[in-house]
Amino acid sequence: MPIQFPVVSVVTPSHNSSRFIRETIESVLLQKYPAIEHIVIDGGSTDGTLDILREYPHLTWISEPDRGQSDALNKGFLQAQGDIIGWLNADDTYEPDAVFTAVNFLLENDNVDLVYSDARVIDETSRQIGITKSRPFDLNLLLISNFINQPTVFVRRHIIKRLGGVNEDLDFVMDRELWLRIGCSFGMHYLPNKILANFRLIRGTKSFEQMTKFHEEWLLVLEQSFSLSLLSELPETAKQKALQKNRAQYHEAKMKDAIKTKDRRKLLQELCLALMQDKSLLLNRGIWLFVYKGLLGQQIDRERKYTQ
16 A cells, blocks of 8 residues: 655745745755645745746745735645645745655654744855854743744644644744643654755845844733633743833843944943843853943854853
8 A cells, every 4th residue: 555645835925035045946846755745825926036936837936025034924824635734934944854744743643733943044145154052942032032943843724723834923933832732732842963954144134134124023922821711820030020121122132223223321231221131141151242342342253152
C-alpha cells in the first residue's frame, strides 16, 4: 500500500515582494516532500510580483487589497486544505528538508500540535548573517521573550481553525500572540539542532526599523490577556514580572531610537525609565555599550546581535 503523506499548506502573505518572492517560491518547490500546496495571498502588488506568480502554475494565489498582513494570513489559513500549515513570508525561505522534518515529527508525536526550530538569519543578498537560536517551550518565558522563530513553525490546521487564526487587530506581534494562545492549551515542541528556515533581515522593514512598536503592541496584548481568562491561572507575581520586563524592553527600544536620531537627552531619559522597570539591566553589558555608543554619536549595528 502506498504511503499516505498528509498535505502541508504553506501560506505566504505578500505585497510588493518582487525582489524576494521568487526565491521564497523556489524554496518551497525544492522541498523533499511530495504533498504541498503553496498559497500566496497578495495585497494588490504593483511592482511586478504578479508577473512572477503567473510563472508558477502550481501556486494558489489571489491579489486584492487587504487590511494588512494579519488579514492576508487569515485569508490563506481559510483557503488551506492541508492537515499541517506553514507560514512563510514573501522574503523568507525554507531549508530543503524543512517540511519533511516537521511533518515526520508531528506524525510520530500525536501530543505535539506545533513544532519550531532555530533559524538562519540572512541579508538582502541571501548571505548568512548568523543564527537565531530558540529553546524548549516555556510559557512564562514567551511572555518576556519571543523565542519562537515564525518561519520555522509548522502547526496542525485544526488548531488554527479552532483559534480563528491570527488576531487581525495586531500589526506587529500577531505571530507571538498566536503562539501564546496555542501554548496555553496545546503541545509546542522545539526541534533542537535543526534549522528549518531562513529569516531575511531587510533595512526599511518593520522588523528592522520599528521595534518600539513591537514592544508597545506586545504590552497591550499582555495587559489584555492578564485581564481575561487566558492567563488567569498565572500567579500575580509572574504577571507583574512580565509587565515590568516588557516595559523595560519598550524603553530600551526607545533608547535605541534616540541613538538613531542622536538625541542624547532622550537616550538618558529612556535608560533611566528602563532601569526603573528592570534593575537587572544595571549588570547588562550590552545596554551600557549602547549608551556608550549613543553618547559618542555612533550608530547601532542591527545585525550585531546575530553575529556575536
